[in-house]
Amino acid sequence: MNALNGSILLAVMALPTIITVAEDAIYAVPNAYKEGSYALGANRWVTLIKVTLPSCASGIIAAVMLGLGRAIGETMTVLMATGNALSMPNSFFDSIRTVTATIAIELGEVPYGTTHYYSLFALGAVLFILTLIINLIAERIASNYRKKDNKCQHTSTY
Amino acid sequence: MNKRTLNQWLGVSFLLICTMLVIAFLGIIIFDIFTKGTSSLSWSFISTDPKKGMTEGGIFPALMGTFLVTLMTALCAIPLGIACAVYLSEYAGDNAFTRLIRASIRNLAGVPSIIYGLFGVAIFVQGLQFGTSVLASGFTLGLLSLPYVITTTEEALKIVPRIMREGALALGATQWETIRTIVLPSAVPGILTGTILALSRAAGETAPILFTGVVFYQRYLPSTLLDEFMALPYHLYILSTQHHAIEQVRPLAYGTAMVLIGLIFLLNIVAFVIRSRYRVKY
Structure with missing residues (x-):
């Protein structure tokens, strides 16, 4: 029951998002780039490192940002895995309580209309703005990238 | 070797090692749940009530509750989602307002589920005095699945070819008649697939229903x-973290996890079958 535990679980949960979006980005790299590289005598590994990945770097960054947004907003996993201690963590091995878990724990027992109630909504607002900024940045990066290559139409919202 | x-x-x-590692995570999760859950799984586990403070018995009320709330979610999300998608894909012009709507919908999909719960x-x-109820939970989950329903419906409408629309319009149908009789029917499999996937997501969510109706x-x-x-x-x-006799109910928790995974998997299979069987080839 510590931060590391929750981090590993969130990492696993963010994997599908990162993999599918990044894969779309890599697919969208025009074949001509790779063929040009092969024609110059590069093998597949060199082509991947020097040509394919640099040309879709922004798409991969967008994928990572989207995965990050998912991880920040995840509630039940951290609620069950990080211990929820209300104290300042000093290391990865301390028990922590995230914003999402705080809302989940306290909203059930707080009386309607009190300061406590509204402060939970304030926490929600902070969380919302945080994920909104991350998503907007990811979207900006991905859309810049989409304009460059029209092939990348299928960047899904999942 | 140079x-x-x-x-x-x-x-x-x-x-390759990284890819294997990712697959291994899935394998470990499934293996863990299946080896520990099969012992408690039986027909009576699915069809009876929990007994003796949930240390024995089944999960029938929970199963029915999930079914009911998912139905409510569908009733809320499908009409709204399809209407919105039809507007966006058939009527809306390519202007700043439409782009704003699209951006909002995309960002709605990234909002954490606990925020939906708060809302x-x-x-x-x-606000509307529904109290903690199936209705409130269904609406909350409906909002959660709305962006997915909209995007997948829009995609399904987009692949209906222009020629079919133009054919209907040339025969004198109005735009609404064209959409109702030509575009929507041929997009039904795509819409259904997307909707089922969205509902299967909603059925597995905990955070939005935590304060809106689940007990x-x-x-x-x-x-x-x-x-x-x-x-x-x-x-x-509850069974895995909040119960007073956690070790005792652990097999029941694994059994419940298996049923939940099985349910979601079944929904995904149905969606997959619909997509592969009724995929229209133009």
Whole structure:
């Protein structure tokens, strides 16, 4: 029951998002780039490192940002895995309580209309703005990238 | 073997190991749940009520609760989602307003589920006075799945070819008649697939229903939409972290997890079958 535990679980949960979006980005790299590289005598590994990945770097960054947004907003996993201690963590091995878990724990027992109630909504607002900024940045990066290559139409919202 | 070939070999092996690691996570999760859950799984586990403080018996009320709330979610999300998608794909012009709507919908999909829960409490439970109920939870989950329903419906409408629309319009049909009789029917499989996937996501969510209607234990099934209910994901959460005899109910928790995974998997299979069987080829 510590931060590391929750981090590993969130990492696993963010994997599908990162993999599918990044894969779309890599697919969208025009074949001509790779063929040009092969024609110059590069093998597949060199082509991947020097040509394919640099040309879709922004798409991969967008994928990572989207995965990050998912991880920040995840509630039940951290609620069950990080211990929820209300104290300042000093290391990865301390028990922590995230914003999402705080809302989940306290909203059930707080009386309607009190300061406590509204402060939970304030926490929600902070969380919302945080994920909104991350998503907007990811979207900006991905859309810049989409304009460059029209092939990348299928960047899904999942 | 020269240096370049060696580099390539090392690099590709590294990528392969990473991929295997990702697959291994899935394998470990499934293996863990199946080996520990099969012992408690039986027909009576699915069809009976929990007994003796949930240390024995089954998960029938939770299963029914999940079913009911998912139905409510569908009733809320499908009409709204399809209407919105039809507007966006058929009527809306390519202007700043439409782009704003699209951007909002995309960002709605990235909003954390607990925020939906908060919103549900403020609007449905307290604002509209639904109380903690199937109705409030269904609406909250409906909002959660709305962006997915809209995007997949829009995609399904987009692949209906222009020629079919133009043919209908040339025969004198109005735009609405064209959409109703030509475009929507041929997009139904795509819409259905997307909707089922969205609902399967909603059915597994815990955070949005946590404060809008789900309860720990209830002796009767919800008889009206304003009753509280039990749900599988919440039942699993209770059994695995909040129960007074956690070690004792662990097999039941694994059994519940298996049922939940099985349910979601079934929904995904249905969606997949619909997509592969009724995919229209133009």
